[in-house]
Amino acid sequence: MSNKWWRSAVVYQVYPRSFADGNGDGMGDLPGITARLEHIRDLGADAIWLSPFYTSPQHDAGYDVADFTDVDPRFGTLEDADALIARAHELGIRVIVDIVPNHSSSEHPLFRAALDAEPGSPEREMYIFRDGRGEHGEEPPNNWQSIFHGSAWTREEKHGQWYLHLFDTSQPDFNWTNRAVRDMFEGVLRFWLDRGVDGFRVDVAHGMIKPDGLPDESEEHRQLMAGDPDVVPVYFDQDGVHEIYREWRRVLDEYEGDRMMVAEAWVPKNRQHLYIRPDEMHQIFNFGFLGAGWSVDTITDAIMTPLTFAKEVGSPSTWVLSNHDVIRHATRYGFDHGYRFGEGLSREEKPDLELGLRRARGATALMLALPGSAYLYQGEEMGLPEVAEIPDELREDPAHKRAGVPGRDGCRVPLAWEKDSPAYGFSSTGKAWLPQPDVYGERAADQQDGVAGSTLEFYRAAIAQRRALGLATGDLVMNESPHEGVLSLTNAGVTVLVNTTDQDHDLPAGAEVLLASHPDAQERLAANSTVWLR
Incomplete structure (x- = not known):
């Protein structure tokens, strides 16, 4: 395995609960992934990125972690994780795992201890607790809004303090000014590096450090955010995060095999390169490309701007069109140019699925022709569309529960492997945690394998040509x-x-x-x- 592999890799994102179910309970798991790794090898991918499989109550699909160094029983055991890593390496596939440093689950033992402890105690200093405003502290400490809608603060009962959660109430933010938090996460990194993982995708990489004094967000700033995707909430993209990544980089550099980090950081285009300086992250996702839409001007800007900034710091750019947080691009491109990419697809919205897939394949051919690394999302190689017809009672996305938006479940529907098998081959028992539409059967992997002109064979050919022609x-x-x-x-x-x-x-x-x-x-x-x- 060559050095600096990440500079040119095709990375395949696996969303564990929806990839393959090994025990028949309707939820994907690690043994299911291991059994299907040949599909990823045959596609031509160099690495997989696994979304969280850690111990979690699953209020936010595993991004609410209750134990960062164990596997949730829904997905298997640590031994299953070791077996997956070993089998992937046998097949020449590197393994990147998600790490979620901004917050934990409210069921994490550290947060349970913080709730039981006194204000100002070491236990509470692991998280961000504050007294409220108003005569009796009945108002939140500031006016910050959660990414999942509503206030970013929740009041705890024992002492009446408020704790910060930039996401769901069940995801309290860590206090990264506390050395104990930093030391804990260094231990988490080493735990997985010692088990053989090749890198980390860092969730909310722009979020850990909050502005001094936790100031209110001005109405003027909110209006700017509404009109400009390059304006981020006041609590994101603070310069202090870079000190954290310099510490992490030193840890990774101790290990053989060129271990890497890629940042999930929704930050302005002219700030992305700050995360990938030589002593920090190796890569940052280029979400401007994902959101560019189907027009020459927007695509050109989404290519040239990040390439220019990345070249300044000697890093390759990354390219991505779909992931577990956005509407699948085979559906997005079925709408007019400028269609949004987030918050899910409502039942009332009717994309042109034939046009969407046609454009999506065109966008993918462009992406795989660009220098740098490319990230694929499971199922896009089958041309799977976003699913709108999910009963509300089955939806699990906290954004849906808090604000009533469709949410992200539509891009997380379990994959289709065989048209004529139970649950299209996802699960031997026919169970699937979200319902699969008929079109998934039509686009199942076995319906495309070896079929000239199919989306699956197009992806295989494009990835092979990309490597042969040296495009990366x-x-x-x-x-x-x-x-x-x-x-x-x-x-x-x-x-x-x-x-x-x-x-x-x-x-x-x-x-x-x-x-x-x-x-x-x-x-x-x-x-x-x-x-x-x-």
Whole structure:
């Protein structure tokens, strides 16, 4: 396994509860993942990223962690985790695990101890407790709003103090100004590094340090946030987080094998590079690309801006189109340009699924032609769409429960492996924790395996060509557009044309088509498609 592997890797995100169920209870688990690792190897991915499988009450799908160094019984045991890591390594697949440092579950023993302890005690100093405002402390300490809607503060009964939770009430924020918190997480890193993991995806990497004095967020700032995705809440992206990652980097550098970190940090484009300086993170997700929509101008900006900033600090850029937090891109692209990517899909919204998949394949062909690393989300290689028809009583996303928005469950529906098997092969008993729609059966992996022109075979071909052509390590140049609405770039001697319009165009005379996102694009630049040419 070569050094600096992360600079050019294709990483496949596994959402454990929805990938494969090994024991038939309807919930995906670690043995189920291990049994299906050959699918990821055959796809051509270099690594997997596992969303949390730690001990958790699952109020936020495992991102509310009650024990950072054990496996939740729903998913298996530590021995199952060891077996998964070992089997992945046998297959040449590296393993990245999620780490959730901003908060814990309210059921974590440290938080239970904090609730029992006195104000100002060492136990309470592990978290962020404050006295309330008002005559009797009945008002929250400030006006911060949770990412999951509503106040970011909850009052505890014993002493009447308030604790901060930037997410759900069941996810109290750690106090990262406390050395004991930092030491604890260094131990967590070492625990998993010693077990052989190759890296960490750091959840809410921009969140751990809060502004001094915990000031109110001004109405002016909120109005700016409403109109500009590059404006983040006042409690995010504080400079103090970088000291944490410098400490973590020193830990990772002690280990052989070039262990890595990638930041989930929704921060302004001109701040992303601060997280990937040589002594901090190795990578940061480029969410601007995910949110760019299907137009030349927005795509160009979402490519060139992060490439420029990343080059300043010597880091590769990362590219991603779907994950467990956003509407699947095979559905997003079925709407007009500028459609939102978050908060889920409502039953009333009707995307054009054929157009969505066509554009999604075009966007994927573009993504896999770019220098740097690419992150895939499970099921996108099958062209799976977002699922809107989920009964409200089955939805688990706290954003749905707190604010009534559809939430993120629609991109978390269990995968379809075999059309004619129970639960489409997800579970031998036919159970699935969320209902799978008929279209999942039509797009099941076995319906696409070996089928020319299928989305699965397109992904396999694109990843193989990406590696063979050296696109991940090339130098990208933007070209003059040959037609309105067509993006043209060259990387490693390959010209990439992205047609964002509904009109077909002729291909350049004498061009050899290396890859086409749509079968029609072999002879011409088909509408809403991408080609690689030489």
